Amino acid sequence: MKRGLILLVAVALSACASSRPRAPQDDHASLGRAPVVDASAMDSQRDIVLAVANPIDPPATHAGSSLLGYAPSKHYGAGQRAAATLAALKQSYGLHEITGWPIKALDVYCVVVKTPPGMARDALLKALAKDDRVQLAQPLHDYAVYADKPQDAHQDNDPYASLQRGFVETDAALAHDFSEGNGVHVAIVDTGVDTTHPDLLGRIHDMHNMVDDDAAAFNRDGHGTEVAGVIAADGDNHRGIVGIAPKATLSIYKACWYPAALHAGARCNSFTLAKALAAIIDTDTRIINLSLGGPADPLLSQLLARILEQGRIVVAAMPPDGNADGFPIDAPGVLVVRVGGTSAAAPGVLSAPGIDILTTQPDGGYDFTSGSSMAAPHVSGIVALLLALSPRLDARTAHDLLLRSSKVSNGKLQVNAAAAVAALRETQKAAP
Known part of the structure; x- marks a missing residue:
């Protein structure tokens, strides 16, 4: 497929948002309920x-x-x-x-x-x-997302060379010759998402607000919009960027919000995350992306254990300090992802691109952002490519395949979409 034109026009199209369809669905609207509690007002x-x-x-x-x-x-x-x-x-x-x-x-x-x-x-x-x-x-408990503030694309010395660095470094275009994640259901537990973004319009299936009743804030949220774009931004639509798995289907669970303080990162708590995880248990989603983390939490651990027992694949971001003791990365079976670097990762931890990642932004925009929050969705997208080829693939097999097929790119050993797809296809050919 021809990716060059798509990549080169990304920044130019940042203001080209078109029609604005429906607002995020209100999970409570049909229940005749009392006013929803604003989770951001709770005192941790x-x-x-x-x-x-x-x-x-x-x-x-x-x-x-x-x-x-x-x-x-x-x-x-x-x-x-x-x-x-x-x-x-x-x-x-x-x-x-x-x-x-x-x-x-x-x-x-x-x-x-x-x-x-x-x-x-x-x-x-x-x-x-x-x-x-x-x-x-x-x-x-309080939880936080793991992403830096987006950078101004015009401040980059060579913005076109940096476009979709993660897509290029993982050889995703080569992987798309065999899989684009068709039919794979991915849940994003995060902030809200710009559901009207032209690169996400065809990818989002359902939305759930676990924080409040503010539909406008849902669409203005940046972090979830960034994660969604890395995983499944539309391809071959003559605009913007392309996701690692551009045919995957997304479910958005808003469990995090932005505090009133300027430049504060998004926050979540035990209440909102528990609601999101419990709701996912009743769906058919195969992949859950958690680009967030915080302290160990008994209730969240029980829910996450149930999700893993159901055969779902949970992908989580490594905290910036490398501490592996908290939720969700302390649960056995979770695919933990750090930003790829020159130093060796801890045993079993996957490395993926997470620096200067061009992705979708609210109001139909695009910008660069960094952090393990961006590394995790690269892995979620690659897992979607694999599941489209092998729907019964389990978390351990996916993890081992991603680990052994990782390749060096720009001096960093990282997951590689093309190599992972090739390894899986070879395994399928060798199977009796």
């Missing part, structure tokens, strides 16, 4: 996530719809036992519920509660941990 220094047993299944839902919507009932999705337990716990400890939601996959009902005034949160957590009525009690 004081708030607690509390779970109680919920043996009564919540109302049936369909794949692609939200398991976690709100209805006028105070305990939407909570069975009689869960509702009674929560009422008793609130009275015993003086708790104020901010919001609650069922997690069907774990048979629990979760609430975010405020620590009562005058009480230390750690003391409350210790008391709740000893209470037999409580399945889980933990702090509301």
